[in-house]
Amino acid sequence: MRVTDDRYNRDRLRLETALRLIGHEARTQTIRRWTGLSDDRIRKLFRSYIRPGAGVRRHRGKSPQQVGFFLRGGSDDAHALAAMLLLFGVLPARTVAARAPDDASSPLPSLSRGRQLCEAYETYRRVVPQARIDFEHAVFLAIALNAGDEIRLQWCHSCDAANITEHSALRLPPCRACGATLRDAATMSPDR
Ligand SMILES: [Zn+2]
Structure with missing residues (x-):
């Protein structure tokens, strides 16, 4: 019983979060990645809850990739x-200041x-x-x-x-809040 309740609650949470993401016009792949719902269920959610003309657009294609x-x-x-x-x-x-290169994951x-x-x-x-x-x-x-x-x-x-x-900047900009020179904690040597 308990397991069923937990599963039910988790599923409800997924659906709630997915609807919130749809409201923000998130892409299907984004909704899938952050909720774990299948594409099929996401499509059904779009169809069931989003009225045509409700002002919620559905984005397709690639997500942004420029920093x-x-x-x-x-x-x-x-x-x-x-x-x-x-x-x-x-x-x-x-x-973490000095993170191992493949620990970014x-x-x-x-x-x-x-x-x-x-x-x-x-x-x-x-x-x-x-x-x-x-x-x-x-x-x-x-x-x-x-x-x-x-x-x-x-x-x-x-x-x-x-x-x-x-990350690749040769010189870090001054701090936006106080103007102090930012120092790179990962590469900072004691004599700087
Ligand atoms: Zn500062």
């Missing part, structure tokens, strides 16, 4: 969203993280006027920051603010 926007034009938005991703536990409070998408991701994104949309990052780009930001191989979060040694930095 440049987060570093340049959309940097303010990306930092606000990254703060929410940290706050709601989608990203760990601190990335604790798989981020999961049902519980999917719900946290919705919370983080909905809060970002509430607090940032004219928010410029759509849901698929928010997912991409979370995954890119978690992987840390193109962009990552760098905590300021002076004020503790989280800064998004480019």
